Amino acid sequence: MAAVRYACRDGWRLIVRHWGMSLLTIFTAMSVFFIIGASTLFVLNVKNIVSSLENQLTIQAYLKPKADAKATEKAIKELPFVKETKLITRDMALERLRSRIGEQAKAVMLLGENPLPESFEIKVKNVSQVAETARLLIAIPEVEDIVYAGRVAEKLARVSSFVEKFSIIMLLVAIAASGVVLFNTIRISVYSREEEIGVMMMVGATSTYVALPFVIQGFILGITGALFASLLLGGTYYSAVTRLKEMLPFIPLIESTRLTGKLAFMLICCGATVSLISSLMAVEKFIRKASKPL
Amino acid sequence: MEIKFSGVTKIFQPDIIALEDIYFQMEKGDFVYLVGETGSGKTTLLRCITREVVPTRGQISVGGNLLRKINRFNLALFRRDIGVVFQSFLLLPNLTAFENVAFVLEVMGLPPREISDRVSEVLKLVGIWRRRNLFPPQLSGGEQQRLSIARAIVSGPSLLLADEPTGNLDNHTADEIMQLILGINAAGTTVIMATHNEYIVDTYTHRVVEIHRGRIVRDEEQGRYELHGSC
Secondary structure (H helix, E strand, C coil), X not given: CHHHHHHHHHHHHHHHHCHXXXXXXXXXXXHHHHHHHHHHHHHHHHXXXXXXXXXXXXXXEEECCCCCHHHHHHHHHCCCCEEEXXXXXXXXXXXXXXXXXXXXXXXXXXXXXXXXXXXXXEEECCHHHHHHHHHHHHCCCCEEEEEECHHHHHHHHHHHHHHHHHHHHHHHHHHHHHHHHHHHHHHHHHHHCHHHHHHHHHCCCCHHHHHHHHHHHHHHHHHXXXXXXXXXXXXXXXXXXXXXXXXXXXXXXXXXXXXXXXXXXXXXXXXXXXXXXXXXHHHHHHHHHHCCCC | CCEXXXXXXXXXXXXXXXXXXXXXXXXXXXXXXXXXXXXXXXXXXXXXXXXXXXXCEEEEEECCEEHHHCCHHHHHHHHCCEEXXXXXXXXXXXXXXXXXXXXXXXXXXXXXXXXXXXXXXXXXXXXXXHHCCCCHHHCCHHHHHHHHHXXXXXXXXXXXXXXXXXXXXCHHHHHHXXXXXXXXXXXXXXXXXXXXXXXXXXXXXXXXXXXXXCEEEEEECCCCCCCCCCC
């Protein structure tokens, strides 16, 4: 127990003794974790927008004049990617037309009866499945024609996939960068105490005893950087969301404090893990070298 | 602590023979002077005992531990039973005299109260208690040497290795340091002292082991300093 107390004291001493380096490390860790957090928020928002657009994206399947609507609906529901179907009767279609073009819809009635066909509005589970579903729908004999925003669907699918890949690369790069920064700081601290460590090992210090203060130092620096990054990110994000909502009210941005809280927690855990691993690696490498006899 | 060297040879790369075919034995509580010219192998022999140096050939046994087979953790525990007075003191300049001695006991995980008591006692014993809050560069050469001895003996080791403990000290200060080391030996600690100090070896006579070009050329009880290897 006393050994842990001495290690904590020495870890703190290391931070204070190299205060310039410590501040620089906290600042760098903060910047890196801020980038990680910001890119995560960006990805989450893009996914939220894409998902909201996906929900609005439907396929309209028009039926042949004497088609059996119930049998067709059953056939559509049996398709693999279909999430939801809604029958639009001829009257409903006319009503929609009226609400869209107003009194001009009366012109349609000049033909004597409602010429609009029955149709189904179909939602799919994922935007990337729209084109495939459309192909399957047209193969149903009762379906005369289909209409959907084909290019929009394809673009959304591409954006969604790109954002996912980009976010993973971004996170890996940022985590590796924070690890390298912390690794180097600890290595500099270790080398600045080279002589001291040599004497410690000569008087019987175990590797764990030698390593612990450096690991504590790295842990404190990493977690402090992540904590500051979380605070800064929270402040910046909510102020940005407030402004964006005024300028672009139709874009659905994430405002859940629970989600941002979870993100802050994730950043702090990430900071703790990365700092522990990188400090252990830095100090272990040195100790192995220092304890190797001639 | 008993020490036994059996046919120890150490060759540093590429082909510097530091020790050659050393057979050497000491019993618990013995006192031995290691003498020889600079570069003869005295320090290498001491470093073999702390396992800073591993022999190319031969076996070393210290206190029943076969050093070749000792692992990293057990080596740390083994070293706690050895006090080392380094040739260049190796005091930590950013710690006070008190802290320089205390950290040996911290390494062993002793509680602060016990550390304080033991460090105070040993600093009084070596006569630098009043200088305890000064940093090593603020101490004289003699005081630094006393501090170095205090650090070596504070854990109550069974073996004391002293590499030139009276180097660069005047005879009066060297006498005081020697009294300290002899006192420690009288309390049962085995002592190996590498020295060039003819005055000390001839005044406080003990067993003398002379090393010349890595080989033991003389081993005599109650010996004198005069170097035979250089003749």
